[in-house]
Amino acid sequence: MKRILDILLSLVGLLFLSLPIFFFALLIWLEDFKNPFYYASRVGKNYKKFHMVKLRSMIVDAEKNGVESTMSNDPRITKIGTLIRAYKIDEFTQLWNVLVGNMSLVGPRPNTERGVNLYTGSEKKLLEIKPGMTDFASIVFSDEGEILKDSKDPDFMYDSLIRPWKSKLGILYCEKSNVYLDFIIIFLTVLAIFSKKVSLKFLSEVLKNINAENDLIEISKRRKPLLPLE
Numbered sequence: 001m002k003r004i005l006d007i008l009l010s011l012v013g014l015l016f017l018s019l020p021i022f023f024f025a026l027l028i029w030l031e032d033f034k035n036p037f038y039y040a041s042r043v044g045k046n047y048k049k050f051h052m053v054k055l056r057s058m059i060v061d062a063e064k065n066g067v068e069s070t071m072s073n074d075p076r077i078t079k080i081g082t083l084i085r086a087y088k089i090d091e092f093t094q095l096w097n098v099l100v101g102n103m104s105l106v107g108p109r110p111n112t113e114r115g116v117n118l119y120t121g122s123e124k125k126l127l128e129i130k131p132g133m134t135d136f137a138s139i140v141f142s143d144e145g146e147i148l149k150d151s152k153d154p155d156f157m158y159d160s161l162i163r164p165w166k167s168k169l170g171i172l173y174c175e176k177s178n179v180y181l182d183f184i185i186i187f188l189t190v191l192a193i194f195s196k197k198v199s200l201k202f203l204s205e206v207l208k209n210i211n212a213e214n215d216l217i218e219i220s221k222r223r224k225p226l227l228p229l230e
Contacts, residue, residue: 001179006105010098017092024055024089027080034060037093042110045130050102052110055090057081068112069154072145085145087193094133106182107132108170118159123167125174134189135173137166139203140220142192147226164229165219176210 028036038056043049062076070077077085084090097103103110110131111119119126141147141162148154148162173181184206192199204220218224 002104002182003101005179005182006098006101009105010095013092013095014099017095020089021055021092024080024084028056028078028084031078031080032060041112042131043113043116043127044102044110045127047116047127048102049113050097050110052103053093053096055084055093057085057090067155068114069148069158070145071148071151071154073149074145074154088142091133098133102130104130104132106135106173106177106185108135108173109138109166115163118163119167122171126167126170129174129177134185136169136185136203136207136220139185139188139192139196139199140169140222141166142196160228161226165216165226168229169216169220172207172210172212172216181206181210 025036034056036056038054038058039051040054041049042052057078058070058074058076058081059078065076081090094103098105107130108126111126116127144158144162148157151157173185188199188203188206191202200220200222204217207217207220215229219226
């Protein structure tokens with residue numbers, strides 16, 4: 001059932017968003033006359049590698065400096081990239097990955113090979129299902145770039161402050177996954193674009209209803225400064 005919904009909704013999404021994707025791809029190309037698409041290497045279900053399609057929001061070969069995490073004020077981000085990242089427009093093209101089957105609409109976000117190599121035993125559970133375009137963590141940490149802003153070592157900051165919480169939320173999704181929950185997450189993801197505060201309020205209630213641990217419920221509210229997960 002999940003795969004059927006992925007196919008149907010990704011097809012509808014690609015048809016509906018084809019003009020916006022073309023428009024922003026053109027703007028990206030006009031900025032530097034380079035390929036407007038970026039093919040990010042990621043690790044999916046059962047450690048299978050694939051290329052996640054994104055609208056390019058950074059300079060060409062941005063990954064060559066070795067930094068994987070991105071601050072909101074990262075100098076590698078292009079002018080049009082700032083806009084498309086703010087509204088998650090660069091993620092639209094991942095509907096293609098959903099259609100061909102190496103991603104799902106909802107599931108833990110796919111990680112890089114470096115990130116997967118850092119996984120603990122419990123985090124490896126994230127590789128038992130298809131990665132997704134969105135999940136609990138995508139809503140809670142939609143401001144990831146702002147969290148990392150001005151960091152001297154964004155990868156270290158990401159690994160210590162964000163990744164453990166994202167993984168724990170991802171594992172919770174793996175344990176509670178169902179089609180009804182997927183629709184709720186998709187709705188809250190869209191809502192977060194317009195009002196993250198309202199989206200987080202509903203999300204914390206959803207986590208309560210599925211008996212999430214108290215620390216996850218609290219982190220989902222984002223009312224306190226982030227601390228490393230002990």
